[in-house]
Amino acid sequence: MAGGKGDKPANANKSNAAANPSKGRKKETGLGLTNTKDGNFGEWYSEVVTNGEMIEYYNISGCYILRPWAMSIWEIMQVNIHAEIKKMKIKTCYFPLFVSNNVLQKEKDHIQGFAPEVAWVTRSGDSELEIPIAIRPTSETVMYPYFSKWIRGHRDLPLKLNQWCNVVRWEFSNPTPFIRSREFLWQEGHTAFATKEEADTEVVEILELYRRLYEEYLAVPVVKGKKSEMEKFAGGLYTTSVEAFIPHSGRGVQGATSHCLGQNFAKMFEIKFEDEKGEKAMVWQNSWAYSTRTIGVMVMVHGDDKGLVLPPKVAGVQVIVIHLPYSDADVDALVNASLETVKALCDVGIRAEADLRENYKPGWKYAHWEMKGVPLRIEIGPRDIAKNQVCVARRDNGKKIDIPMDDLVDKVKGLLDDVQQNMFEVAKQKRDACVQVIKTWDEFIVALAQKKLILAPWCDEEEVEKDVKTKTKGETGAAKTLCSPFEQPELPKGTLCFASGKPAKKWTYWGRSY
Incomplete structure (x- = not known):
């Protein structure tokens, strides 16, 4: 598959990181990606699914744990x-x-x-x-x-x-x-x-x-x-x-x-x-x-340069709770507050967990759970306990908000809904920005080179589709029909097929595919 990332040894990302210790890594945590989504999409994707603990490479090519x-x-x-x-x-x-x-x-x-x-x-x-x-x-x-x-x-x-x-x-x-x-x-x-x-x-x-x-x-x-x-x-x-x-x-x-x-x-x-x-x-x-x-x-x-970004509806953990044991803090009180927060959320069906590991600092935990894409992070420090509140950070846009404990359940439910809806709207805006309506072969070639999702008038003839695939075949694969949408835009009388010049019968999406 051109443009994607194929098999490689399970330790390949680790060796890349060792060769470029500062590239993409967070100095305070040692976590992070060595590739960016814009820079090398295939390598970025491979890193995200492995570092995000979604898959492990197996010793048979094409099979994954x-x-x-x-x-x-x-x-x-x-x-x-x-x-x-x-x-x-x-x-x-x-x-x-x-x-x-x-x-x-x-x-x-x-x-x-x-x-x-x-x-x-x-x-x-x-x-x-x-x-x-x-x-x-x-x-x-x-x-x-x-x-x-x-x-x-x-x-x-x-x-x-x-x-x-x-x-x-x-x-x-x-x-x-x-x-x-x-x-x-x-x-x-x-x-x-x-x-x-x-x-x-x-x-x-x-x-x-x-x-x-x-x-x-x-x-x-x-x-x-x-x-x-x-x-x-x-x-x-x-x-x-x-x-x-x-x-x-x-x-x-x-x-x-x-x-x-x-x-x-x-x-x-x-x-x-x-x-x-x-x-x-x-x-x-x-x-x-x-x-x-x-x-x-x-x-x-949805993924970004920090790792996974999971929609709340499918996230195995929707909320991660992290306590902040600053010097002179009452650690037992922080732990208890974290556990009480998790229980309150779980009691209403929200999938919440607390990261109470003592061998990792809060900064490392932040980066770790951001890599895994958890939708909401709740931080609880001494000041939060004193004010009977928690601080909530969103994974989708990084925004933070203080929430009184008395409003915890309703506010978290609302935030999860907001994250879900915002992720869809952002994804739709980015997808729609890639749609290019064309009517001629020259326009088609330009749009294809720009990696667009191409909507074109087509005569619906198989030989014409084969010809398009032949003419566009290259190292990154050939263009082909993706589908003819059920919701068809108006097709003005006299509209011609972009590829054959014959009368067009429908609008069809074209592009390269996985």
Whole structure:
């Protein structure tokens, strides 16, 4: 992946820091990043996810250890999304990790799209397997032979299943933690309906759920739209997605997808049902998923030169309490005040902790928790106790405010809401500033060089898209369609495609992507 950071030894950042001890480091703490977000985005990102204790590099390229700080974010998203999925009467299941070669090959168009990334098990101990077994890159071919067994009549429909699992895709491009890894965690839904109308309705409902995940939880603005025929899910009828954009790298990110599979898989796996008239019919199917890529997008959008900046809704720790044991201070009183503050917050559901470690000074703790992106820091010193107050610092903008203890809970709740909303608004302003509307090829090339998110009139022809990719291919990757937004700007009569000069049919976002 051009523009991102690939694998490297786990101690690489430490060696960089040793070579440049003053670069980016805070003298009083020894903490800090050796790269800036503006200076070297790929190196900065790698440092943030490691120094922020989200991942650890593993000894197999493209695989990463997800540390508790990252898993807490994933778990919070999982709990909230799972609750929404349950409301839609979708049942939880689990299918095996392995899939036989004959089943995988059954849907030719589908497997052709994944073939380069499929990992195979070929040995058991010292013995060669007679027939290699694939590790799932996605679960359509794993699940659908059993859909055909379970669906017989219209009363068996809709069949709506979801599983939380891992998948393996043996990426050949530079792997990047969360964004492109060879094994990742995800949620994948698979559903079957009697009619296309039902399937179409669910596609839109799921995509809106994913928009909410990004915008309301991760504070990341996204565009809902439809993928081109060239970029759609292999073997599907059409693909919709939520697309994010990373201003610092000038790249789009496919945030999550909701596919209408049509009847293609139903025909291949003979998923038929008897309708109310007693006639045989094929089901209409959907599949949809989001993955731990969401965490990487969040880091890229919000992180700064101090490290992570976590939206309160997904932060495993929303408030960190740090006492200030100045000379002659009553340390026991400070510790007790810290613990009482944490309890008051936790009692109302706020995720709060106290850092009571005695072997680190307050300045070090400030830098440490800023690196980890905790939304609010509460400082309690002798003067605060005397005034029956606390001092609260925001991670998103660094502002500080004194809060009376009597108002603690309500004020902290309000601040967390303010941080969440401000992070989204700032991210949206930065994303919107990168959008460039163009109408000609020359304008397109200029905007692409400026790392813009390009909105252009397009004739919607696959050969034209292929030609654009060919003409823009370079060291940093080729430009391609990201999506055609559902909310289409007005397309004046006579508007021509920026690339072909033919009549334009729609507005489409273009750019380089991860």
